[in-house]
Amino acid sequence: MDVTINHSPAAALFTKTLTHSGLWSAVVSRGKTLRLTALEAGANVGVLLYNAAVPSERYNLPDTLKGQHIFYLRHPFCLHSDMGRVLASITADTVGWHDTVCGASDAKLVKTKYGGVNYQAARNDFQRNARDSFVIELAKWGLGARDLVPNLNLFSKVVADEAGRLSFVSSHARAGDLIELRFEMDTLVVLNTCQHPLDPDPQYHPREVRLEVFRTLPVGADDACRKSRPENERAFVNTENYIALRTA
Amino acid sequence: MTTSSLSPRTAVYRHVIPAGDPWTHEIKRGQTLRIVDVEGNQAADTLFYDAHDPSNRYSASDTIQRQAALYLSTGTRLISTLGDELLTIVADTCGRHDTLGGACSRESNTMRYSFDKEYMHACRDSFICGVHAWRPELGKRDIGPNINFFMNVPVTPDGQLTFADGVSAPGCYVELRAERDVVCVISNCPQLNNPCNAYNPTPVEVLVWDA
Numbered sequence: 001m002d003v004t005i006n007h008s009p010a011a012a013l014f015t016k017t018l019t020h021s022g023l024w025s026a027v028v029s030r031g032k033t034l035r036l037t038a039l040e041a042g043a044n045v046g047v048l049l050y051n052a053a054v055p056s057e058r059y060n061l062p063d064t065l066k067g068q069h070i071f072y073l074r075h076p077f078c079l080h081s082d083m084g085r086v087l088a089s090i091t092a093d094t095v096g097w098h099d100t101v102c103g104a105s106d107a108k109l110v111k112t113k114y115g116g117v118n119y120q121a122a123r124n125d126f127q128r129n130a131r132d133s134f135v136i137e138l139a140k141w142g143l144g145a146r147d148l149v150p151n152l153n154l155f156s157k158v159v160a161d162e163a164g165r166l167s168f169v170s171s172h173a174r175a176g177d178l179i180e181l182r183f184e185m186d187t188l189v190v191l192n193t194c195q196h197p198l199d200p201d202p203q204y205h206p207r208e209v210r211l212e213v214f215r216t217l218p219v220g221a222d223d224a225c226r227k228s229r230p231e232n233e234r235a236f237v238n239t240e241n242y243i244a245l246r247t248a
Numbered sequence: 249m250t251t252s253s254l255s256p257r258t259a260v261y262r263h264v265i266p267a268g269d270p271w272t273h274e275i276k277r278g279q280t281l282r283i284v285d286v287e288g289n290q291a292a293d294t295l296f297y298d299a300h301d302p303s304n305r306y307s308a309s310d311t312i313q314r315q316a317a318l319y320l321s322t323g324t325r326l327i328s329t330l331g332d333e334l335l336t337i338v339a340d341t342c343g344r345h346d347t348l349g350g351a352c353s354r355e356s357n358t359m360r361y362s363f364d365k366e367y368m369h370a371c372r373d374s375f376i377c378g379v380h381a382w383r384p385e386l387g388k389r390d391i392g393p394n395i396n397f398f399m400n401v402p403v404t405p406d407g408q409l410t411f412a413d414g415v416s417a418p419g420c421y422v423e424l425r426a427e428r429d430v431v432c433v434i435s436n437c438p439q440l441n442n443p444c445n446a447y448n449p450t451p452v453e454v455l456v457w458d459a
Contacts, residue, residue: 061393159407164318
């Protein structure tokens with residue numbers, strides 16, 4: 001898979017490495033790019049995206065899939081909101097397949113699969129789950145369980161057979177794999193590195209992931225993501241109209 | 249394919265939902281809801297909520313994850329955002345129902361088809377009216393990805409997704425047993441821009457039986 005690097009070679013304006021089952025949330029403004037790099041093989045990053053100004057607008061799984069006639073995410077596809085607009089574009093991707101239909105682990109799954117080791121027993125090696133991690137970070141922005149929707153599972157691959165039965169593909173992401181999300185709107189990003197809910201690995205083992213944010217160039221008319229589908233071109237126009245009306 | 253032994257004569261509730269209309273109704277734990285595709289190839293866009301906690305609502309991804317399966321049919325447990333079983337599909341003469349395609353909206357119609365489709369009636373507007381009929385304080389924030397009963401959205405092993413002609417036919421039905429008190433909101437889909445309704449939206453009928 002070719003890597004497309006659209007950001008300037010300047011240093012990242014923000015860098016953070018998530019260790020353990022790392023949680024993170026931040027508003028990343030339009031024009032910036034978030035690069036996520038798997039520092040270990042087998043990483044998974046669960047991600048939810050919201051319009052930072054009006055968070056009732058959020059990443060929408062069905063519109064993202066049906067607008068682009070896809071079942072999984074990769075460059076040059078876009079992440080659509082539920083308002084006909086683009087929250088972010090996948091501008092670089094060394095992986096080629098990211099799940100977005102399988103959702104997040106919860107406390108029951110983590111207890112069943114890994115034992116549910118608590119903080120008292122393991123200190124900061126305790127076992128978090130993805131749903132609670134989402135809710136914890138959402139709460140810091142005035143949101144909560146009411147705002148849970150199907151998330152991205154970056155770096156993870158799940159395939160379907162003709163009957164719709166799903167299989168998790170192990171050893172999908174390698175150490176050093178990366179994906180870049182260029183934000184087309186000011187976006188609240190909520191993420192964690194809990195394992196994929198269908199990962200059959202019996203070991204509780206969240207992988208380290210590095211986050212970097214870069215300032216990127218304005219999107220040109222010939223942008224690969226914008227041009228990847230006529231639906232995306234129209235969603236970009238919708239996004240630009242929204243921003244033109246909102247900004248001074 | 250699983251047929252039901254329930255007779256419409258013993259139903260405690262019957263209602264025909266015209267195409268383009270919302271419908272909101274509480275289904276008590278143990279009651280059975282049947283949705284009938286009266287004329288065939290109609291998409292019934294459906295949401296479920298815990299009747300006592302609207303933040304605990306149907307979740308497409310939790311349902312897919314729990315079953316490790318994309319399509320819904322007899323035996324599928326409908327799972328909520330908080331991991332609870334809301335209902336179980338107990339009969340199905342259609343064979344396959346979608347939960348990836350979501351609902352149409354006037355906004356997504358501009359993205360999917362063209363800007364001049366924006367005026368056309370769409371499921372999300374019906375959903376907004378449908379949840380308001382239950383609790384006026386609810387809004388778009390409370391409307392997650394739904395089930396499309398009778399709709400066929402096949403995914404290929406290489407990851408393509410298409411909207412295919414329905415596998416449903418006149419009189420096909422799906423039946424669900426409520427595992428807790430739930431509120432059901434249906435938008436009987438008005439979409440005219442793709443084959444989900446065979447370009448001809450038609451009524452669906454809903455029936456409820458006591459346990």
